[in-house]
Every structure is written in C-alpha cells, then in structure tokens.
Amino acid sequence: MNETDPAAAESGRAHAAASDQLLARVIREESARIVAALTGWLGSLDLAEESVAEAIEEALRQWRTRGVPPNPGGWLTQAARHNALDRLRREKRYREKLAMLADPPEAAPLTGEPDERLPLLFGCCHPAISPDAQLALTLRAICGLTTAQIARATLAPESTVAQRIVRAKRKIGATGIPLRIPEGSERAARLDIVLTVVSVMYSEAHLVAGGDAAADRDLADDALWLARVVAHQLPREAEAQGLLALLLFHRAREGARAVDGELVLLADQDRTRWDRRLIAEAQAVLEEAAMLRRPGRWQLHAAIAACHSDTRDGGDTDWLQVLTLYDMLLAYDRSPVVRLNRAVALAEVDGPQAALDEVDALGRALAGYHLWHAVRARMLRHLGRRDEAMAEDLCALELTANDAERRLLEARVDR
Amino acid sequence: MKYVIMFTTTPELDAAASPEHVEQAYRRTFDWFGMHSEVMTESGAQLQPVTTATTVRYGGEEPVVADGPFSEAREVIGGFQVIDVPDLDAAIAIVKTWPLLELPGVAVEIRPIVVY
Numbered sequence: 170m171n172e173t174d175p176a177a178a179e180s181g182r183a184h185a186a187a188s189d190q191l192l193a194r195v196i197r198e199e200s201a202r203i204v205a206a207l208t209g210w211l212g213s214l215d216l217a218e219e220s221v222a223e224a225i226e227e228a229l230r231q232w233r234t235r236g237v238p239p240n241p242g243g244w245l246t247q248a249a250r251h252n253a254l255d256r257l258r259r260e261k262r263y264r265e266k267l268a269m270l271a272d273p274p275e276a277a278p279l280t281g282e283p284d285e286r287l288p289l290l291f292g293c294c295h296p297a298i299s300p301d302a303q304l305a306l307t308l309r310a311i312c313g314l315t316t317a318q319i320a321r322a323t324l325a326p327e328s329t330v331a332q333r334i335v336r337a338k339r340k341i342g343a344t345g346i347p348l349r350i351p352e353g354s355e356r357a358a359r360l361d362i363v364l365t366v367v368s369v370m371y372s373e374a375h376l377v378a379g380g381d382a383a384a385d386r387d388l389a390d391d392a393l394w395l396a397r398v399v400a401h402q403l404p405r406e407a408e409a410q411g412l413l414a415l416l417l418f419h420r421a422r423e424g425a426r427a428v429d430g431e432l433v434l435l436a437d438q439d440r441t442r443w444d445r446r447l448i449a450e451a452q453a454v455l456e457e458a459a460m461l462r463r464p465g466r467w468q469l470h471a472a473i474a475a476c477h478s479d480t481r482d483g484g485d486t487d488w489l490q491v492l493t494l495y496d497m498l499l500a501y502d503r504s505p506v507v508r509l510n511r512a513v514a515l516a517e518v519d520g521p522q523a524a525l526d527e528v529d530a531l532g533r534a535l536a537g538y539h540l541w542h543a544v545r546a547r548m549l550r551h552l553g554r555r556d557e558a559m560a561e562d563l564c565a566l567e568l569t570a571n572d573a574e575r576r577l578l579e580a581r582v583d584r
Numbered sequence: 585m586k587y588v589i590m591f592t593t594t595p596e597l598d599a600a601a602s603p604e605h606v607e608q609a610y611r612r613t614f615d616w617f618g619m620h621s622e623v624m625t626e627s628g629a630q631l632q633p634v635t636t637a638t639t640v641r642y643g644g645e646e647p648v649v650a651d652g653p654f655s656e657a658r659e660v661i662g663g664f665q666v667i668d669v670p671d672l673d674a675a676i677a678i679v680k681t682w683p684l685l686e687l688p689g690v691a692v693e694i695r696p697i698v699v700y
Binding site: 295297343344345346347351355 | 585587670671672673675676677694695696
C-alpha cells in the first residue's frame with residue numbers, strides 16, 4: 170500500500186475491515202467442528218487444537234491478501250491435519266501415537282457434524298478449569314480466535330493467554346475431563362457455566378480499556394454467535410434461550426449506547442436508534458423459553474431487558490415491573506452486582522433513601538467496583554447531598570479503566 | 585482412569601460442629617465405601633491424627649526431622665483412596681457424595697495417577 174496516498178490508505182483500510190469480519194465469520198463457523206473431529210481422530214484435544222490454531226494463523230495470513238478459498242472448511246481441515254501429522258513425526262513422545270493412527274483419513278473430509286461442537290464447549294467450560302482459562306480456551310477452540318486476538322480483546326498479556334490455554338488443554342487431557350454434554354442432575358449447573366462464559370464474552374467486548382481502538386475481532390459478535398449455536402443445539406433448555414434473548418436485547422441497543430464514541434446512559438438513549446428487528450427476535454426467543462416452563466436467571470435478566478426495550482423514552486419505564494423481576498431474580502442469583510442493579514430500580518419505586526441503604530449494605534463487596542460508586546453518587550445527588558455525590562463520582566472515575574466510561578463520569582463531575 | 589482422592593479436614597472447624605453430627609457423618613463413611621466398592625482399588629488408607637505426623641525436610645547438608653505435618657496449611661490429610669473410574673466427571677460424582685462433605689472445613693482433592 171502506498172502510505173503517502175491518503176485515498177489508497179483509506180480504501181486499503183476499508184477493505185481490511187470488511188475482510189476481518191468475513192474472516193471471523195468463516196473461521197468461527199469451522200473452528201470447533203474441525204477441533205472436535207481431529208480430537209476424535211488423534212485422541213488428543215491438545216494436539217488437535219494446536220494444529221487447528223496454527224492452520225487458522227496460516228489462513229489469516231493468506232486469506233487476508235488472497236481472499237477466502239471456495240471451501241474454507243476443507244482448506245482448514247487439510248492444513249490442520251497436515252500440522253498434526255507434522256508434529257507427530259517431529260516429536261519423539263508422539264512416535265507411538267503415530268504408529269497407532271491406523272488410517273489417517275486423507276481422502277474423507279473431516280468436517281464433523283455440527284453437534285460435535287457442544288460436547289467440546291462443555292469440556293472447555295468444565296468447572297475443574299479456572300474461569301479465565303474457560304473463556305480463553307472457548308475463544309480459541311470454539312470461536313477460532315488467535316492468541317493475539319484474545320489477548321487484545323481481554324486485555325491480558327499474550328503470554329498469559331497462551332499459558333492459560335496450554336494449561337487448560339493439558340488438564341483436560343491429563344485429568345480425563347470428558348468432552349460431552351452432561352446428562353441428568355449435573356446438566357443445569359454445567360449449562361449455567363457455559364452460559365456464564367458466553368455472557369462474560371459479551372461483556373468483555375465493552376470493557377476494553379482505552380476502548381476506542383478498533384479490534385479485528387468483535388467479541389460481542391462472537392458471543393452472540395455462540396449463544397445462537399447453544400440455543401439452537403439445546404432447544405429444550407430454557408436458560409440457553411434466555412441468554413440468547415438477553416444478548417439480542419443488548420445488541421439491539423448497541424447503536425444508541427455509544428454515539429460518536431461517547432457512552433449514552435439507558436435513560437437518555439435515543440430509542441429510534443434501537444434495532445427493532447433484533448428486539449422482535451429477542452422477544453420471540455424469550456416467549457419460546459417461557460413456554461418451556463423452566464424459569465431461571467438468564468430468562469429473568471432477559472425479561473428485565475425486555476421491560477426497557479418496551480419504552481418509548483427513559484420516562485415511561487415500568488419500574489415496578491422491573492423491581493418485581495429483580496426480586497424474582499434474587500431467588501436464583503444473590504450476587505452483589507445483581508443487588509446493585511436492583512437498587513437502581515428500587516430508587517425509582519421506593520425513593521433514593523431506600524436505595525442508598527441497600528447500596529451501602531453492598532459496600533464491603535463492591536467498594537472496588539466503579540459502578541457501585543457511580544450508583545451511590547446518583548442516590549446521594551437525588552438526596553441533595555451534592556458534595557458526597559461528587560466525591561463518589563471521583564472514586565468511580567479513578568476506578569474505571571474504560572475511556573468512554575471515564576468521559577461520561579468526567580462530564581458528571583464537571584457539571 | 586485411576587485417581588487418588590485425598591480426604592482433608594480442618595481440625596479447628598471440625599471442633600465447631602456438633603459431636604453427634606460428626607460421629608453420625610463418620611459412621612456413614614463406611615456405607616459410602618461399601619456403596620462404591622466396585623470403583624475402589626486395593627490402595628487406600630485412613631491415617632492416624634495429624635498429631636502423629638513426622639516430617640523429614642530438606643536441610644542443606646543433611647535432611648532434618650521434625651514433629652508435625654509437611655504443610656502449614658490449616659487443612660490436614662486424613663486419608664486417601666485410589667479409585668478407578670471412566671473419567672473426571674465420574675470421580676467428581678462419587679466424591680460429591682462423601683458423607684463428611686456435610687461438615688465445614690472438609691475438602692476432597694482429586695488427582696489423576698501418572699500412567700507409564
């Protein structure tokens with residue numbers, strides 16, 4: 170590219186941006202299937218995943234400039250298989266394994282069935298693996314992100330991410346963590362871990378500090394895609410539908426949430442910028458979930474998001490309904506963050522003093538969380554305690570790492 | 585796969601539970617071994633109290649012998665058992681039913697055995 174020609178630079182950038190999206194779409198559609206198929210063939214998730222990750226790196230290098238080949242899945246499978254055999258031949262410890270691999274299926278396409286992705290996902294999100302590693306491994310093995318992309322998206326050093334993934338994969342192999350969808354009484358708790366990882370993936374997209382730099386992979390997109398895969402594969406699991414509905418509601422508001430790089434609070438968001446098509450889809454998914462008659466926390470979170478989506482402006486929110494849903498949610502999830510969000514609804518129904526009492530009760534758990542200070546500031550301001558409110562906003566400002574959030578809080582302090 | 589399961593307790597927390605409850609839970613551990621006899625290998629032992637522990641530690645020129653367990657941790661190992669089950673989920677499912685897990689301060693560690 171000619172760096173001195175602004176027009177050429179511009180078109181080059183635009184081309185790369187479109188291509189990043191396409192690459193993300195193609196690769197995440199294939200990644201987990203190939204990892205699952207190769208794991209079955211090689212008998213080692215570690216080796217299979219490493220080989221696919223290498224193939225993805227090669228693909229990104231080639232496809233970015235030459236375009237995506239007509240059969241990207243076949244291309245990746247071929248490359249991954251080649252990498253695996255290469256590694257088996259190179260490393261002494263694998264010699265025996267190589268001899269035991271009777272028939273490397275050279276001709277037969279190793280695409281694997283779509284549903285092989287779910288057992289792999291449940292393995293990546295096993296409770297015997299730390300939450301950070303669950304997320305990193307899911308992003309790489311299931312969504313097909315490179316280690317560098319995960320590091321950029323989760324604000325962790327690349328070496329840390331790489332180490333987490335290697336350790337988690339080795340643990341799965343060495344401790345005999347099964348790659349399967351749990352049945353019976355274990356299913357609900359294990360599914361909840363999977364849904365939590367997907368939800369964290371979505372939130373991470375908004376937490377990127379210095380947050381204005383465009384990343385080549387949008388984690389929110391990946392999370393929404395994965396929520397769809399899980400909901401589609403487990404149609405009888407109401408909570409899987411609930412999480413999909415929740416993420417769709419959030420996605421629908423994305424256009425109004427940030428305007429020119431500045432955050433806009435829910436109450437002030439321009440409703441005409443909300444994506445009505447996504448909201449309708451979210452409502453339909455949530456209604457389907459309700460018909461399964463198995464309530465849970467993700468459905469309640471989605472129902473709360475649905476209340477906000479029904480509003481024409483911030484003023485006509487049905488806060489009593491929101492508060493009632495939060496009270497129901499407490500039966501499933503009494504985490505301090507849920508109680509903090511409930512306090513915001515409580516303020517609208519019972520007034521700022523009741524809410525402030527509740528917020529204060531959460532101080533020990535949430536004193537290091539910038540939004541606790543921001544919510545407390547808001548209650549104090551409603552009570553006319555301006556100086557204390559200002560001090561709390563300053564605390565919040567000090568604790569946030571996200572540029573857009575920082576500017577929002579700064580604007581409040583300047584007022 | 586073979587796993588060692590290590591039973592640990594926290595003596596100070598044991599002391600806090602009611603003696604009847606502790607005794608009753610301990611009694612049920614015998615049934616537990618009986619119930620899962622098909623996965624129990626011959627390796628396993630219940631250990632004498634931690635007050636009987638002696639530790640031999642690296643000491644420069646010569647190992648040093650001292651009274652007490654190897655670790656300063658509050659948890660102490662009360663026994664171990666080698667089990668043979670298909671995978672970690674099977675091991676977890678069995679361990680979750682260990683009767684002493686009703687008592688605060690009780691933890692069970694699961695570790696796969698190296699296969700040569």
